[in-house]
Amino acid sequence: MLSFPDSARAKAQLPKRCQMSSIADPVAGTPRSDAKASDAKAAAASSAPAIAFPVAGERELRLDLFRGMALWLIFIDHLPTNILTWFTIRNYGFSDATEIFIFISGYTAAFVYGRAMLEAGFVVATARIMRRVWQIYVAHVFLFTIFLAEISYVATRFENPLYSEEMGIMDFLKQPDVTIVQALLLRFRPVNMDVLPLYIVLMLFLPIILWLMKWRADVALGLSVLLYALTWHFDWYLTAYPSGFWIFNPFCWQLLFVFGAWCALGGAQRMSRILSSPVTMWICITYLVAAFFVTLTWHIPQLSFLMPKRIEQWMYPITKTDLDVLRFAHFLALAALTVRFLPKDWSGLKSRWLRPLILCGQHSLEIFCLGVFLAFAGHFVLAEVGGGALTHALVSLAGILIMWGMAWVISWYKHSADKGASKTKSTAINADMAGGSA
Amino acid sequence: MRPGSGTVLVLALLAGLAPAGLARAQDAAPQACEVPPYLLSTESTLPKVAEAVKNARPLTVLVVGSRSSTILSSENSAYPARLQAALKEKLPSTPINLSVELHTGKTAEEVDAGLVKLVEAKRPTLVIWQTGTVDAMRSVDPDDFRGAVDEGVAALQNAGADVVLVNLQYSPRTETMISAPPYLDNMRVVAQQHNVPLFDRFAIMRHWNDAGDFDLFSTFHGTDMAKRVHACLGRALSKFVLDAARLDQAQQN
Numbered sequence: 204m205l206s207f208p209d210s211a212r213a214k215a216q217l218p219k220r221c222q223m224s225s226i227a228d229p230v231a232g233t234p235r236s237d238a239k240a241s242d243a244k245a246a247a248a249s250s251a252p253a254i255a256f257p258v259a260g261e262r263e264l265r266l267d268l269f270r271g272m273a274l275w276l277i278f279i280d281h282l283p284t285n286i287l288t289w290f291t292i293r294n295y296g297f298s299d300a301t302e303i304f305i306f307i308s309g310y311t312a313a314f315v316y317g318r319a320m321l322e323a324g325f326v327v328a329t330a331r332i333m334r335r336v337w338q339i340y341v342a343h344v345f346l347f348t349i350f351l352a353e354i355s356y357v358a359t360r361f362e363n364p365l366y367s368e369e370m371g372i373m374d375f376l377k378q379p380d381v382t383i384v385q386a387l388l389l390r391f392r393p394v395n396m397d398v399l400p401l402y403i404v405l406m407l408f409l410p411i412i413l414w415l416m417k418w419r420a421d422v423a424l425g426l427s428v429l430l431y432a433l434t435w436h437f438d439w440y441l442t443a444y445p446s447g448f449w450i451f452n453p454f455c456w457q458l459l460f461v462f463g464a465w466c467a468l469g470g471a472q473r474m475s476r477i478l479s480s481p482v483t484m485w486i487c488i489t490y491l492v493a494a495f496f497v498t499l500t501w502h503i504p505q506l507s508f509l510m511p512k513r514i515e516q517w518m519y520p521i522t523k524t525d526l527d528v529l530r531f532a533h534f535l536a537l538a539a540l541t542v543r544f545l546p547k548d549w550s551g552l553k554s555r556w557l558r559p560l561i562l563c564g565q566h567s568l569e570i571f572c573l574g575v576f577l578a579f580a581g582h583f584v585l586a587e588v589g590g591g592a593l594t595h596a597l598v599s600l601a602g603i604l605i606m607w608g609m610a611w612v613i614s615w616y617k618h619s620a621d622k623g624a625s626k627t628k629s630t631a632i633n634a635d636m637a638g639g640s641a
Numbered sequence: 642m643r644p645g646s647g648t649v650l651v652l653a654l655l656a657g658l659a660p661a662g663l664a665r666a667q668d669a670a671p672q673a674c675e676v677p678p679y680l681l682s683t684e685s686t687l688p689k690v691a692e693a694v695k696n697a698r699p700l701t702v703l704v705v706g707s708r709s710s711t712i713l714s715s716e717n718s719a720y721p722a723r724l725q726a727a728l729k730e731k732l733p734s735t736p737i738n739l740s741v742e743l744h745t746g747k748t749a750e751e752v753d754a755g756l757v758k759l760v761e762a763k764r765p766t767l768v769i770w771q772t773g774t775v776d777a778m779r780s781v782d783p784d785d786f787r788g789a790v791d792e793g794v795a796a797l798q799n800a801g802a803d804v805v806l807v808n809l810q811y812s813p814r815t816e817t818m819i820s821a822p823p824y825l826d827n828m829r830v831v832a833q834q835h836n837v838p839l840f841d842r843f844a845i846m847r848h849w850n851d852a853g854d855f856d857l858f859s860t861f862h863g864t865d866m867a868k869r870v871h872a873c874l875g876r877a878l879s880k881f882v883l884d885a886a887r888l889d890q891a892q893q894n
Contacts, residue, residue: 372815
């Protein structure tokens with residue numbers, strides 16, 4: 204009876220369409236293999252920071268790996284349910300790819316721009332962050348255009364009387380003057396397009412976060428927790444157009460982002476004692492197993508009688524909008540176990556089997572946008588061509604292959620095609636692109 | 642005419658005829674649309690319905706819904722009418738009065754306002770409240786939606802009616818545009834809290850789509866498929882209502 208994953212159990216499951224996650228800056232340093240002169244300089248310059256950085260120039264492949272994985276999972280979660288959907292982590296616990304993504308985004312953004320702040324100062328770092336914000340904004344608008352094209356097409360082609368009510372969703376096409384302006388203001392966000400706006404807002408505040416972190420990292424994290432708690436207490440949110448609110452409440456999701464930044468700037472090292480303790484490990488395992496059983500009752504409603512009513516009432520709803528504590532804890536448990544069992548120097552990270560994932564993770568903004576687009580396109584193919592479980596699975600696989608291919612092409616551009624550019628110019632670009640994808 | 646074109650013509654004719662023949666067959670035989678039992682089982686009951694039927698009093702059913710509770714220009718093929726027919730068939734000795742109140746384009750909160758008056762006017766034994774679609778389309782805050790459904794159900798229960806909630810349709814075409822899950826989830830929460838049976842139209846239709854009973858992705862423009870889907874929904878809903886009222890066994894024995 205393994206059907207109906209998301210409508211299955213009350214409350215808990217989240218908007219499926221919002222299972223989406225974020226985008227992040229491509230990671231930090233430069234892959235060692237193609238370390239450039241600018242990197243050596245960077246390494247030297249960052250030798251005296253107040254906050255601890257991981258060895259500069261060493262790219263944390265685990266981050267790329269998991270970000271790449273998150274990108275694939277997000278793509279699969281955006282397609283209609285199919286066999287591959289069963290491989291996505293949201294079916295086995297509270298948190299999903301979104302958490303992984305926002306955390307890694309915070310981590311890498313802090314790593315890259317934190318270094319920039321130490322080397323070049325607040326103003327320059329802020330300027331670079333703002334350019335990144337602009338890139339993400341442009342990507343968002345681009346996706347919105349594609350979305351408009353898709354639904355305008357559907358609106359004119361699809362007139363099944365069974366769905367005459369649902370087709371009312373197209374009514375906004377009747378007032379493009381309002382809708383498009385609201386979209387540019389990030390207030391009108393069609394389903395599936397909630398992550399980039401969240402990321403834009405988080406990045407806008409990154410300069411302040413980093414500045415605070417440079418001063419006292421723990422205070423910054425404390426303030427973030429405080430904001431999270433206050434948001435829960437006072438129910439703060441951002442409104443959206445035409446009604447409703449931001450699907451990912453930035454006041455809550457900043458916690459993961461800031462936590463990621465805190466880890467990047469030395470927090471992870473300071474926590475290493477806690478992370479390696481067996482007590483932590485067992486707490487994490489227990490929690491993950493418990494979460495797994497709870498999710499099991501969503502998928503197999505027949506089991507729900509096993510859930511004590513009292514616990515259900517206390518636990519539900521597990522909101523994704525406000526990043527429920529249970530979700531956050533689930534992510535922490537996953538992360539703690541990952542860090543413990545997957546060492547940084549694990550040889551598998553260099554294996555060519557994981558290469559596709561790592562490549563995708565290294566070009567996250569591009570691949571994320573491509574994933575959203577492919578999800579639209581996949582829906583489209585499924586709708587126009589029809590098809591059963593096999594076609595569904597094929598569409599998912601094809602999408603992943605395309606994402607991989609695109610990541611490969613992008614890195615080819617970076618490493619080969621752009622090499623011909625004049626030396627002076629390319630070093631300048633590379634420095635800027637530290638946050639890019641170098 | 643060249644020799645090959647005759648063959649092509651025949652093939653084309655056959656190809657044209659085959660679907661027509663199939664369609665005819667489907668009209669005659671009732672659509673295969675099995676619903677797995679777990680989608681129709683509920684722990685909640687409908688005591689007032691059970692009482693009315695057992696005492697041979699007329700059963701007054703009021704369907705409150707939005708546009709997905711009807712088929713434009715063929716209301717008699719929509720699921721409420723089918724439900725009435727099925728109930729009449731299964732409860733031959735009980736008069737079934739069914740009326741439909743459509744609130745096109747209104748959110749749960751907007752429907753709330755008129756609910757009590759409606760119930761006072763019609764004195765239904767059972768109110769079938771189909772909601773959520775408009776709220777999802779306008780992306781109303783799910784908490785507000787839950788509050789509205791909660792209030793509405795409470796008002797209906799206070800007014801002395803049994804309540805069945807009907808959730809959204811499964812609409813794969815608009816899946817990228819309408820986020821249904823929060824509304825589905827919240828309706829389930831309210832149903833549990835008030836001990837009200839929830840007819841999971843979404844899961845049932847998705848099951849039909851996955852099982853191949855209906856191709857809900859279809860771009861077909863006529864009302865034919867809508868009628869067949871509604872016929873199946875009406876039948877499933879009648880079974881659901883009788884099960885929830887724990888009437889099926891009693892009547893059949």
